[in-house]
Amino acid sequence: MVSEAPICELKGVQKFFDRGGGNLLRVLEDINLDIRPNEVLCLIGPSGCGKSTILRIFAGLIEASKGEVRYHGNRLEGLNPGVSIVFQGFALYPWMTVEENVRTVLRAKGLAEDEVRSRADRAITLVGLEGFEEAYPRELSGGMKQRVGMARALSVDPEILFMDEPFSQVDALTAEGLRAEILDIWVDAERNPSSILMVSHDIKEVAYMADRIVVLSANPGRVRTIVENPLPRPRDTRSAEFLRLVDQLHDIITSAELPDVEITAPEPSLLSDMAEPLPSAQSGDILGLLEFLETQGGTCDLFQVVSHTHVPFELVLASVKSAEMLEFVDTPKRSVIFTALGQRFVRAGMEERKQIWKEQLLKLKLFRVVTDLLDMHEGQLSREELISELHHRLPMEDPERTFETLVAWGRFGELFAYREERGVLTPE
Ligand SMILES: Nc1ncnc2c1ncn2[C@@H]1O[C@H](COP(=O)(O)OP(=O)(O)OP(=O)(O)O)[C@@H](O)[C@H]1O
CATH class of the missing domain: 3.40.50.300 (P-loop containing nucleotide triphosphate hydrolases)
Incomplete structure (x- = not known):
């Protein structure tokens, strides 16, 4: 030009x-x-x-x-x-x-x-x-x-x-x-x-x-x-x-969002308060991805997912990142491959799925922090308290967005529920 x-x-x-x-x-x-x-x-x-x-x-x-x-x-x-x-x-x-x-x-x-x-x-x-x-x-x-x-x-x-x-x-x-x-x-x-x-x-x-x-x-x-x-x-x-x-x-x-190289963990002392950011995908998006993967024999190319499902690339990427975080898939290069757990999860009935989901959530620091906070606050955490905690734990993330994902994932795993009318989070 x-x-x-x-x-x-x-x-x-x-x-x-x-x-x-x-x-x-x-x-x-x-x-x-x-x-x-x-x-x-x-x-x-x-x-x-x-x-x-x-x-x-x-x-x-x-x-x-x-x-x-x-x-x-x-x-x-x-x-x-x-x-x-x-x-x-x-x-x-x-x-x-x-x-x-x-x-x-x-x-x-x-x-x-x-x-x-x-x-x-x-x-x-x-x-x-x-x-x-x-x-x-x-x-x-x-x-x-x-x-x-x-x-x-x-x-x-x-x-x-x-x-x-x-x-x-x-x-x-x-x-x-x-x-x-x-x-x-x-x-x-x-x-x-x-x-x-x-x-x-x-x-x-x-x-x-x-x-x-x-x-x-x-x-x-x-x-x-x-x-x-x-x-x-x-x-x-x-x-x-x-x-x-x-x-x-x-x-x-993809190489920016799903890097193949292991990211070296920072010093534990620096990490002590931090948690892992949650990708913006709903449990339904993640389930949809896993069910599609099952129809493809447990492995497929990332762009195959986009072209077959017509789900926007960004949402597919967020779902893949989430599934990887929950240990349901591995993502070498552009491939998405089931782990044994991912395969078990997708083939399970609803109750078992929820149980596995819950166990995987509790491996994530953010969910452990929230459940600990609920214990400390006698089973009630206001939206403001949680948003402020998210800000502290994930200073680079939009806390409102993280809040929504956290509540939706937690609800699916029957870990906690958010009472909209009262603006409080409670254990399920
Ligand atoms: N007026 C505002 N006050 C506080 N935070 C804001 C404001 N506007 C944007 N943000 C935050 O800044 C970040 C970047 O927002 P922005 O809308 O520019 O992103 P984007 O890349 O256009 O996102 P999307 O693709 O979802 O539209 C987000 O975390 C958003 O919540």
Whole structure:
């Protein structure tokens, strides 16, 4: 792509979120990243690695805790004037028609009413919503709602279009069409949007859309690598080159998330308070993975699971990590293989499964800590107490997310139960 000065830059950016009570969550560490003219830049990485936070810092919606954000070489103060955002959840005003939803954004920019009308009409035509000007959001499909979101973002003629998982709430076929249309608009545009920054969970989507793919790792979020996408446009998602790139991206993410090398344990004294992070997979996801593995004779390739089950890659990865933690599978390279225990577990009846699950949970420090705490607190632990404990034990993790996984795994193993209405955890 054209090598000109970047439009936006992050230099040595760090981000902490205040979790209250003096607890800081370190979300981003030393991020150096630029958005160049005429490119599509995509961010991909595990849930919680800070993709949306990077997008929001670039947009000026939130401030970096350390480091610098630049727009055309100048330090960014407040909102980024070159950016317009398409959000995942559409973010439309339900009481306004399509046309009014677009116009209202333009009015907020202080444009004269003639200009508001003509720009709104142009944007509505651009995204193929002609004839739906008077419709209300409730009358539209998910794909059409996202077209309104796109029209709103494009109507202000942004230099960079930001999209935060824009197609995750529309069906696969519609998403495919919208991706191609956005690229058509970007390619056709004489000037704007010059560039696109997109956050995605979907490896095929980034391989299709991006010129450069930023792979992030988590805890805290860091740029693991940036992959240049050499494939010419328009891209054929069934071509051998495309599938090779997808495979390469899968490999990069898998080697980061499921490393084959044994990680040397830190000194016990440093470890004394720490616990192991829990991957964000529900017991049902893990069971689904194990049952699929059983149909494959107890061994399969990680990507076979994704293509056969249509479960998103990230969730498959989290389920595999969880199953490995519970000693149900081994994961040499890209393979997933039953352990003897995993096989026994999947073939067992429900009662025995729960028993095995419980025994495995109690091998994990976090679950031992929680059961000990329950003993010490006479069988009752409030949500706040537990969240604060999780913060202490897993300072790099999102405690709310860990709380949810912990409760769900504990419930399945009948180890403890969470009484939502009272906000307390009790033994089962
Ligand atoms: N305003 C906030 N206050 C406190 N914590 C936050 C805030 N915004 C994000 N976080 C936390 O920062 C971390 C990174 O969040 P972010 O949404 O940027 O990640 P992500 O990679 O986009 O995740 P996902 O793929 O799940 O959307 C998460 O642990 C999240 O809970």
